[in-house]
Amino acid sequence: MGKRYGARTALWNVSITVAPGEAVALVGPSGAGKTTALLLAAGALAPDAGSVRVGGVDPARLGPGRERASRVGMLAQGLDLVPTLSALQNVLAGNLGRWSLARSLLSFLVPQGRPAAEYELARVGLAGRGGERTSRLSGGERQRVAIARLLVQQPALLLADEPVASLDPARGYDVLALLTGIARERGRALVASLHDVGAARARFDRLIGLRAGQALFDLPAEQVTDAQVAALYTLEEPDA
C-alpha cells in the first residue's frame, strides 16, 4: 500500500500481512511512515495505492461505528482516556459500539457488562482498581486501562502507536509483554510501532523495518541482524 501527503510520499510499496495471534512491530526512525501505516490499517486514512483488508473487509469502507470497532482497535499513548471518569467507566466505553444510546446512559447509573470489564481490568493487573478516578492513576496504569478498554472492545486487529513512548523503560517493557501476551492468548493480530528495537526483538514475533516510507526488512524477530537495525537508523541518505 502507499500514501502521499501532498508532494511527500509517506509510505510506498509497503506490504504488511499479519495473522491472528501474531505480534508484529514496526520499527524505524521518526517520519519513516509507522504512524501512517497504522492509520491506514485503522481505516482512518484511505490509501493512495493498494488496499487494506481486515478479515476480508476494508475498514475505511465501513465508516465509524460498530462494524469497524469490532475489526480494528487502536491504542494511543494512554492520553486518550476521559480523566474525570472512573477507570471502570473508561473500560466500559469499549462497549459503546455495541450499545444503544439508552443503554450507554443507563450504564452511568448501573454499570452494564461489569463482570467482563472487571475481568479485563484484572487481566491488565488492575484488579479491584476500577472505582478509582482515571486522572489519579499513574501513566503506566492509565495505559493499562486503555488496554482493558481495547479488550472489552474485542477487535480482531489491535493497533498500537508508540504504546510505551510516555512510560519509563521498565513499565514500558511490562506493557509490551502484556500486549503481546494478550495477542497470543486471545488470537488477535497485533501491530505496534516502536522506537525501542531491543524491546521489539525481545517481545514480538516479527519486525518490519521502515525507513523513508519503504520497508527495509520484514523478518522474524530472531533473524533481524544488528547491521539491519543500524542501516535503519543511519543518518546518511541511501543512494544520495
Add this chain to the structure above:
Amino acid sequence: MLSRAGALPSTLRARVEGRRALTLALTGMLALSLLAVPWREGLLHGGGLRAAGEIALAALRPELSWALAGTVVTAAWRTLAYALAGLSLALVLGVPLGVVASGVLARTRWARWCSVGGARGLLGVLRAVHELVWAWLLVAAVGLSPWAGVLALALPYAGILGRVLAELLQDADEAPLEALRRAGASEAQVLAHGRLPLIAADAVGYIFYRLECGIRSAAVLSFVGLGGLGFHIQTALADLDFARAWTFVWAMALLMVAVDAWSSAVRRGLAP
C-alpha cells in the same frame, strides 16, 4: 510591493495625528464641562456628608434583635429560593439549547450550520435583555407573582449558561473523543461519555458562579415588589433606618459566603 511599503508610514502618521486631535478635543470638552458645575452650592447636598457618615457607622452596628431575626431568615430564604428556582429553570432551558448551539450532534455541515445558527441566535436574544427588564415585562404580563421573578431570572440566565456550555463542549479535548469514536461510539454517546464528563468540573464551577449572580439579581428583583432581602433594604432605607438596612445587607453577604463554601465543596469532588 514598493508602493505598499511606502504607504504604510503615511497611514501610521495619519493615525497618530488623529489620536492627538482626539486627545485635544476631549481635554477641551472636559475643561468646558467644569464651567457648568455650580461650585458655589457645593457638590453634595446639605446634610450629604453627615448622612454618608451615619450610613457608614451603621454598617458596624446593624440591628441585631430576635424580633428581626425571623424576618431576616425568611427574606434570605426567599431570595435564595428565587435564585435557585430561576437557575434550575435556566438549566432546563439552557443545557439543551447549549448542546444544540455547540453543533456537536449535527451530522452534516448543513444541519450543523442550522442548529448552531438557530440556537445561538435564540440564546443571544434571551441574554440581550437584562433580568430587570425581563421582570418589568413579566410583571406587566403576569402580574406580581413569584412566576414573574423566577422567569425573569431564568430567561437571561438560560441564554448565558447555554452559550458558555456550547463553547465548553466545542473546546473539549479531542483525543479522548477520538478514542471513543474508534471504539464505535455515536456522536450522542461521545457527548455523554466524553464531552460532558470532560467539562463537568468547569461547567459546575460556572453554574455556581451564576448562582451567586442569581442571588444578587434576585435581591435586586425584589425591588420590583417580589419580596426578599432587597425589598427589606429598600423599606428600611425609606424609613432612614440604616442599622436595619445593614442587617439585611450583611445577611446577603453571609448568604454569598455560604454559597461559595458549597461551591468549593462540590468542585473539590469533581476536580480532575
